[in-house]
Amino acid sequence: MPELPEVETTKNGIAPHILNQTIERIEIRQPKLRWPIPDDVAHKLPGQVIRHVTRRGKYIGVQTDAGTLIIHLGMSGSLYFVAPETPPMFHDHVDIHFAGVDKVLRYTDPRRFGAMLWQEGDWQLHELISHLGPEPLTDGFNVDYLYEKAKGRKQAIKQFIMDSKIVVGVGNIYANEALFMAGIRPTRAAGNISKARLAVFVECIKAVLAAAIAQGGTTLKDFVSGEGKPGYFKQELKVYGRADQPCVTCQAPLKEIRQGQRSTVYCAHCQK
Incomplete structure (x- = not known):
């Protein structure tokens, strides 16, 4: 299972490539992950500019003005970039396309125990996140x-x-x-x-x-x-x-x- 260092590494890997980029469309091939992907993800993200990419615990927050796409990698999930013409494999469930960018952010998850959720406002108030303890690498953990x-x-x-x-x-x-x-x-x-x-x-x-x-x-x-x-x-x-x-x-x-x-x-x- 990806733990905090793997999630932080993933966040650091994708952030420079998607910050300030405009989401063109979301291609959802399999909406049934640990929880069903909310309709808001497909309906509200296209046209939005990514303002921040942050992490809380094992959750990655892709923040836009409309709300935040919350991603959890679950037991076996990963995010990586592919060329737009790269055909999806069986476990490639979601593609995020960006305007004027010749690469796609692809989410793959063989066990489908990960999640893509939506939160308007402060994403850290989401019910799965608000109860979490302090981050271990901050001064709050002492x-x-x-x-x-x-x-x-x-x-x-x-x-x-x-x-x-x-x-x-x-x-x-x-x-x-x-x-x-x-x-x-x-x-x-x-x-x-x-x-x-x-x-x-x-x-x-x-x-x-x-x-x-x-x-x-x-x-x-x-x-x-x-x-x-x-x-x-x-x-x-x-x-x-x-x-x-x-x-x-x-x-x-x-x-x-x-x-x-x-x-x-x-x-x-x-x-x-």
Whole structure:
């Protein structure tokens, strides 16, 4: 699943090519994604100029004067550019054509678990977005905030930090990596971790996500950026996907458990 670094990479990849461009038409071949694509997308976007391309959590907002096209990549979705004459493949569901531009922004999604939604006014007030926690790479995500949220919580720290109401975008891959970097065992209760260790954890989350964005995300199956390029952070992974392999720090074999139906890999020696 594309996580925050992959979505940020996609946003950064498409933004320079579509900012200030006029949408000519929307070609919707398959409207039945996770939720049906609203009629407003096809009716209100043509003729609009794209003013901003932003991200909130795993949502991309393509903002115009009429409203915002909200895009979620779901489990397997991606956005990339093709020449107008490029025939669509079976999983290519939406094309966005621009006036006077010799390329089309194409949305493909084999599992159809992504979304294209519409919001007038402030797009971050959409019901799927308004409840989200702070962005992890902003000053709003800091040790004081996390310590207050963690107080009294018996939930395992890995599942706690993956809750988008606590902080957005710390998905399974990056939670594994940040916990390893911070030396925190993923099964520890969030409320039993000292403020000093949480301060380290906050900085590790920021460092891991920033590094992943710089590397273009992590290619695990079929992720590519908005420019059609794969992410390379997989080469930097220290624990995720490395069960039973030696820890890069102490050489002990890494352990794998299931938490919330997700794979967790950690070093029992280095993470306490």
